[in-house]
Amino acid sequence: MKPGALERFLAAHPPFDSLEPEVCAKIVSSATTAEYKPQAVIADGFRGQIEGLYVVLSGRAGLWNARSAIGHAPREYIQAGDAFGYSAILTGRTMGPLAKALAKATVALIPAVHVAAAFSSSSGAKYLAEQIAFSEQMTPAQHDYAVVDELVVRDPIVVAPGVPVQDVARRMTDEGTPCCAVRLLDGSHGMITDEILHARVTAAGLPPGTHAATVMRHPAPSIHSGESSAAALIRILDDDEPFLLVLGHSGAVKGAVTPADFAVSAATADVALRQQLGQADSAEELIERSRRLPKLVSDLLEQGLATSKVTAVYTATLDAVVRRALELVAAEHPWADLDDFTWLALGSVARGEAVPGSDIDSGVSCAGDPDKQLRADCRAMFGRADALLAGCGLTIDPHGATASRNAFARTGPQWRGAGLHWLDDPVKNQGAIMTSLLVDARPIHGDTGRRHLRRRPCVRTSCTAVRTHRPESPQRDRTRTDRRRSVLFWCQRLPLVADSQTHLHALLERVARSRGGGGARAGRSGTGFELTLPR
DSSP, rough: OOOHHHHHHHHTTGGGSOOOOOHHHHHHOOOOOEEEOOTTEEEEETTTOOOEEEEESSSSEEESSGGGGBTBBBSSEEEOOEOOOOOOOHTTOOOOOOOESSEEEEEEEGGGTTTHHHSSSSSHHHHHHHHHOOOOOOOTHHHHHHOOGGGGOOOOEOOOTTSSSSHHHHHOOOOOOOOEEOTTTSEEEEEEEEHHIIIIIIIITTTOOBBBHHHHHHSSSEEETTTTHHHHHHHHHHTSSSSEEOOTTSSSSEEEEEEOOOOOTTHHHHHHHHHHHOOOOOOHHHHHHHHTTHHHHHHHHTTTHHHHHHHHHHHHHHHHHHHHHHHHHHTTTOOOOOGGGEEEEEEHHHHEEEEETTBOEEEEESSOOOOHHHHHHHHHHHHHHHHHHHHTTBBBTTTTOOOOOGGGGGEEHHHHHHHHHHHHHHSSGGHHHHHHHHHOEEEEEEEETTTTGGGGGHHHHHHHHHHOOOOSSSSSHHHHHHHHHHHHHHHHHHHTOOOSSHHHHHHHHOOOOOOHHSSOOOOEEEEEEEEOOOO
């Protein structure tokens, strides 16, 4: 295949389709192509290190991703546009695969040194996650790299804030590391990358003696030692971070990870599902993909991930389902503008503690002051979103905390005023419960979709008021006593308190048995509790 044709071919297939033309052209200039007869070995990663990334240009090939599978049928079949060998070359490990042509095939080989550019972008990381999610590469005896520490493959470069940037650049070049950490006197860290050196030093015309602290990014994006690989990759993809510092318990830098480092982690399967949920083209497709959520939880538990980590990953995946459901429903209503409201997760979902069967409690903070008809139309649209989420297999309590109800669809001032009333009389209308819902609330759609609720001005004031309000009534002492009794009454009956070491399966059984599938509740009604909401 001629260079021009190869460049067009790569530009039409991931992970190369997101590259700049000059980068793609450089990759093409280094590539070689070869033809293989049926049953010919294209590459054997079990006998030696894979030399680069193989891209099938025509024909078909079979892959054996585990040594124990050799001699049996291929574990994976690939065709034109598919690539293999990324895990081995990105990690520098001899880990397979064995690839054979199943029919006459033409394959391009891209040297390993030019492959990193294709996977260092957010798009490339998503491609890796999707490929590994459906690969049977991981065997029970193989390391699954579930903890982010295990993905660190080189010692970090850490410099003092007063080191000249020319020395920083020299060390990064000598050690082949594209980023450097700057440790400050207060124990926090900044970061310098190749991109920062170019933009803040070279392009800005700063002298080479400029201190590192002057040009660094601060604070540096980081994650703590012991966190799951899944949590780290979600952070990288959500914030589009090229690097993430890994900090030890003492605050020292243990290393840095990039999107490409996650190629060997089995924990990327949940990220792949999350991406697929966010890209569902229709309600039917979202429903079909959401049915894989229970298996996701089971797989994470089998990997040995801590229960708290599993619930955090599951909650993040629920967020993706809700966001896409809102987008799909809004598309059915031409008058709807998603920028006019912030969708709030409430309850266990807001706290990142959701488990399969948890109610998807929700609320809405509306911008402006919509008229009566618009409020009714919005509630109907939110009801449609609830119905879609129920179709996805999620639990929606129509009599509980849902954005389709008046009590949970308010403007910022209305939330603030209601919060103050609930604190003045925490017993009336379950004020203590409603207060806790408001303070726990977390926005998952809106201008600050992935940040904490209290960063959104229209609701931040409400939360501050709720936290700092003190009743001025002469009955203050009685109010406080009633508040304590109300909270005790609620806590004694809310069957969600469990030892953090309890296995998730036992927790799920306990929740299902005691909650009876209900949402936020305060009074007994059958096997659950009924919550009477303010109107």
